[in-house]
Amino acid sequence: MPVDRKLIIPLGDLVNHEGNMFELTNAVIHRAAQISAAGSDSLEKNKGKIVSTALEEIISKNVEYEYQ
Numbered sequence: 189m190p191v192d193r194k195l196i197i198p199l200g201d202l203v204n205h206e207g208n209m210f211e212l213t214n215a216v217i218h219r220a221a222q223i224s225a226a227g228s229d230s231l232e233k234n235k236g237k238i239v240s241t242a243l244e245e246i247i248s249k250n251v252e253y254e255y256q
Contacts, residue, residue: 215253
């Protein structure tokens with residue numbers, strides 16, 4: 189019987205990301221800190237995984253970032 193496992197981290201989107209990986213990494217780190225402090229509506233959907241939630245929000249452009 190096949191098991192339907194949905195990946196929490198959007199690997200296809202991550203591989204196809206055309207931006208700067210350093211900026212993406214920094215954005216995810218900062219978003220993860222924000223989620224840790226304040227929470228996120230997406231956190232429950234991602235089984236409480238903060239970094240995965242931050243990465244998904246950034247990659248899907250639900251949360252935008254600007255590197256300065």
